[in-house]
Amino acid sequence: MLNTKKxxxxxxxxxxxxxxxxxxxxxxxxPQSITTSGPREERRQDxxxxxxxHSVKDNTQVVSxxxxxxxxxxxxxxxxxxxxxxxxxPPNSVVISIIAGVSMDLLVKTLGHEAIVxxxxxxxxxxxxxxxxxxxxxxxxxEQKDMARESLQCLGKELFVEEESYLDMATALSGTGPxxxxxxxxxxxxxxxxxxxPRRIAEELVVQTLQGSVAYYxxxxxxxxxxxxxxxxxxxxxxxxxxYLEKAGFRTAISRAVWAAYQRSLDLGAGHSRLMKESETE
Numbered sequence: 001m002l003n004t005k006k007x008x009x010x011x012x013x014x015x016x017x018x019x020x021x022x023x024x025x026x027x028x029x030x031p032q033s034i035t036t037s038g039p040r041e042e043r044r045q046d047x048x049x050x051x052x053x054h055s056v057k058d059n060t061q062v063v064s065x066x067x068x069x070x071x072x073x074x075x076x077x078x079x080x081x082x083x084x085x086x087x088x089x090p091p092n093s094v095v096i097s098i099i100a101g102v103s104m105d106l107l108v109k110t111l112g113h114e115a116i117v118x119x120x121x122x123x124x125x126x127x128x129x130x131x132x133x134x135x136x137x138x139x140x141x142x143e144q145k146d147m148a149r150e151s152l153q154c155l156g157k158e159l160f161v162e163e164e165s166y167l168d169m170a171t172a173l174s175g176t177g178p179x180x181x182x183x184x185x186x187x188x189x190x191x192x193x194x195x196x197x198p199r200r201i202a203e204e205l206v207v208q209t210l211q212g213s214v215a216y217y218x219x220x221x222x223x224x225x226x227x228x229x230x231x232x233x234x235x236x237x238x239x240x241x242x243x244y245l246e247k248a249g250f251r252t253a254i255s256r257a258v259w260a261a262y263q264r265s266l267d268l269g270a271g272h273s274r275l276m277k278e279s280e281t282e
Contacts, residue, residue, distance in 0.1 A: 001143075002029055002150050008066035009036040010059055010081060011073035012047055015098055018126040019070055020051055022154035026128045029154075037062035060088045068147055071097040071107075075268065078102060082110045089113045094144035096134075096151060100171050101268030104137045104164060114139035117148045120170045123178045125155035132158045133170035168269065172261035180257065185210065 007023065009016050020036060023029040031052035037059045038044060044055035056062050059081060063069050069089060073081050078099050089095060089111060096117040097107055104116045119134035132152045136145055152158040161167075185206055192202030217227060232238040245251075 001147055002027060002068070003033075005033065005067035005147065006065055007034045007068045007070070007151075008062045009034065009070045009072060010038075010062060010085075011071065011077075012036045012038045012043055012055070013072065013074060014123075014126065015121065016070070016072035017047065018121075018130075018155060019072060019098075019151075020047065020053060022125065022128050023151065024051055024053075027150065027154040035062050035066070059084055063089050063093070066090060066093050068151060069093050069095045070151075071095060071099055073099065075099055075101065075272070078272065082107070085111055087112045094140060094148060096148055100175065101168070101265055102272050103269060104135075106273055108137060115144055116140070117145075118164060118167055119148075119152060120167050120175045121152070121155050122175050128154065128156055130156035131174055132156065133161055133167060133174065134158060135161050135164050135167065168265040169262060171265040172258050176258075176261045180254070181210075 002023070007029065009019055012020070016036065016038075020034060023034060024031055032054065034051075035054040035056060036044070036047060037056050039057060041057070044057070047053060048055050063085065066089075071078070071081070091113075093113070094115045094117060095107065095111065095113060096119055097104075098119050098121055100120065102118075104118050107116045107118075108114050114137060116137040117134055117140060118136070119132050121132040122130045124130035125132065132155055134148065134152060136148065140148070149158060149160070161170075188206045188209075189199065189202045192205060193199050197205070217224065220227070228242070232242060
């Protein structure tokens with residue numbers, strides 16, 4: 001369906017480029033159907049040379065005639081971007097926002113456009129292996145919903161939810177999730193080096209252990225607790241290590257970290273709403 005559509009990507013940072021790359025390499029979208037916009041000329045030229053897409057400086061120019069409009073700008077820039085786009089998005093376009101904390105209702109009011117999809121991808125989307133949680137406003141048509149789903153599948157798996165409140169939860173769990181994994185990886189690698197492994201060997205051991213563990217879990221589909229018990233012999237090394245982790249509050253620390261990220265997502269949303277209201281009264 002997307003092969004014949006015109007796609008605009010506003011913002012060409014890490015996730016903006018991930019969207020462009022996924023649409024072309026995984027979705028098979030013709031590069032000439034994609035246009036991005038942003039202020040830096042050097043960056044725009046780099047994307048043109050790398051992907052063969054179009055790139056312009058003016059956001060209103062990029063949305064003109066577009067069927068799908070991705071909002072992939074940084075949260076601190078969203079207010080100026082949205083203000084400049086108000087009333088400029090074609091009536092038949094669907095807007096897909098990946099900006100954390102910005103609600104669909106706020107986008108509808110500030111953009112003057114009702115067909116909104118809110119999505120939360122994560123970093124592995126850069127290699128087409130992420131997961132995106134998303135939902136849409138009631139005004140999104142079945143065709144627009146199909147276009148959104150097809151677009152997000154170019155970033156990896158997609159999971160549609162009925163409740164928008166799940167998006168803030170997904171921000172804290174899967175959106176921020178890679179940061180938790182990378183920190184865990186770093187801690188394991190450093191522990192290996194501390195014991196005496198060369199760093200390259202510690203890295204290889206940790207990376208393959210994580211990859212193999214996830215693959216094993218997916219192949220047997222048992223509860224993680226049952227799988228943990230399989231490698232925990234009475235009085236053994238795993239039992240000793242797990243006892244120390246539980247005593248140190250490992251499980252509680254993870255839960256509190258995710259909850260803190262969730263609360264921060266809600267705070268960001270409230271802040272965006274307040275700033276938008278203030279800008280409307282200026």
